[in-house]
Amino acid sequence: MPKFWCGIDWSESLNDVAVIDESGEVVAHTRVESTPEGVKEILALLRGLRTSHTHSRKQVPVAIETPHGLLVAALRAKDQPVIVLHAGTVARYRGRISPARKKSDRTDAALLANIVRTDGAWHRPMPRTSQEAMAVTVLARAQRKAVHTRQYHRNQLRSLLREFYPAALEAWQDLPHGIVRAEARALLALAPTPDKARQLRKRHIADTIAAAGRTRLVDDHAERLRAVFQHPHLRHPPHIEEAMGQQVQAALALLNQACASVEYLTEAATTAFHAHPHAEIYASFPGCGPLIGARLLGEIGDDPSRFTVRGLRAYAGAAPLTWESSSSRVVTHRRMANSHLKEIGHIWAFATLTRSPGCRAHYDRRREQGDRYAAALRNLYGRLLACLHFCLKNSTPYREETAFPGGCE
Structure with a gap:
């Protein structure tokens, strides 16, 4: 059992260590x-706490409120045990010490250490987690953020086109991804206003969409x-329409950059x-392509001792949460x-339902038992996570007959 505990209240400039x-x-x-x-300096401080051959700095857990940053990465690289505490948890502990919940960097550093000392x-x-898995985490989260950025710029462009260029929305509204499609963006760059679009000949349109990647039914x-x-369609005056066309070109440039970031x-x-x-x-799991697999691996990691089956399902929000007091008992999903x-x-x-x-x-059975759409999917997700935990622990691929004995019956 450790004899000392360390807390670090981090900041962009100076970090308080207690x-x-x-x-x-x-x-x-x-x-x-x-x-x-x-x-x-931190490692020397922990190493010098006791002059004994039985003491090691690695026996001193370090509590901090962030899992990110160069300081945390450097401590982990030196095999120093680091415990991350949620800021909301720390705020509640602060009220136990002082009703006024006063705050300072020095006292917060000691508070972090005390939390681990009393409730370690x-x-x-x-x-x-291995460096390879952490790299997947960084890239998978960056890709997810890039997708959200692309959706934001798509919404901005769509909102602008709705104000003066409805034909651009009608042109691709029935096709997957709409104006995010490469051919749609290429044609909008060629004709950012309704007047320029009306002047396009069929051959110009065909050459543009073919260069953007369309290969089937180009002429049609x-x-x-x-x-x-x-x-x-209804039109704005020419000068206003031209100005809005310039705004379309600026919005389109941002969307193009966002699409390129997503692809990269x-x-x-x-x-x-x-x-x-x-x-x-x-x-080996159904519905788990490279991108879904990267996101799963990035969040779960590859530390075999990190999760139990129950802990993994709770961490992923797939386990129900029970609120029980006196004679009342409510089971709800985990937020x-x-x-x-x-x-x-x-x-x-959702992807596994057709694969x-x-x-x-399993999904149909949960629906028949009264689960709504989202609840049935959560239950199926929890079942898949249990199978994934077993397969990772035993280094064996997914087998349908083992995961769902009885098949479709």
Whole structure:
């Protein structure tokens, strides 16, 4: 059992470091920068707490409120146990010490250490995730963020086109991805206003969409687009329309950059995923393509001791939450979970419905028992996570007959 506990109240400039003993008294305090010298100072402080051959700095857990940053990465690289505490948890503990909940960097550092000293059993060190898995985490989260950015710029462009250029929305409204399609963006760059679109000939349209990647029914599609652009619509005065066309070009440039970022990060994330030893196990599951697998691996990691089956399902938001008091008992879905894992879990479970008879039968059975759509998918997701935990623990691929004995019955 550790005899000392350390807390770090981090900031962009100086980090307050406090060490407490078994009685909760602060025995050491310093302020360091997030530099190699600062890390050396922290490690030297922990190493010098006791002059004994039985004492090691690795026996001193370090509590901090963020899992990110260079300081945390440097401590983990030195095998220093780091425990991440949620800021909301720390705020509640602050009220136990002082009703006024006063705050300062120095006292917060000691508070972090005291939380681990008194309730250390409830807080676990950061998992021992490999560098390969952490790289997948970075790329998968960046790809997810890029997708959201692309959707934002798509909405901005669509809102602008609705104000003065409805033909551009009608042209691709029945096709997948709409104005995000490469051919749509290429044609909007060629004709950013209704007047320029009306002047386009069929051959110009066909050449543009073919250069953007369309290979099937090019002439038919060009003829349809020309008819849409020729159809009469309400118009703004010419000067206003031209100004809004310039705004379209600016919005289109942002959308093009967002689309390029999504494509680049998608390729990078899937490449990093395929290079990981667990990729074959993830890929053996129905509906788990390279991108879904990368997001799952990025959030779950590859530390075999990190999760139990129950803990993994709770972490992913797939386990129900029970509120029980006196004679009342309410079972609801878990809102506090890893949002990245919860989101991709819904997509993964939905994708299995057409790829796995067992998953489809399980989903239909939950619906027949009264579950609504989202609840049935969550239950299926929880079942898939249990199968995934077993396969990763035993280094075996997914087998339909083992996961869902009885198949479609």
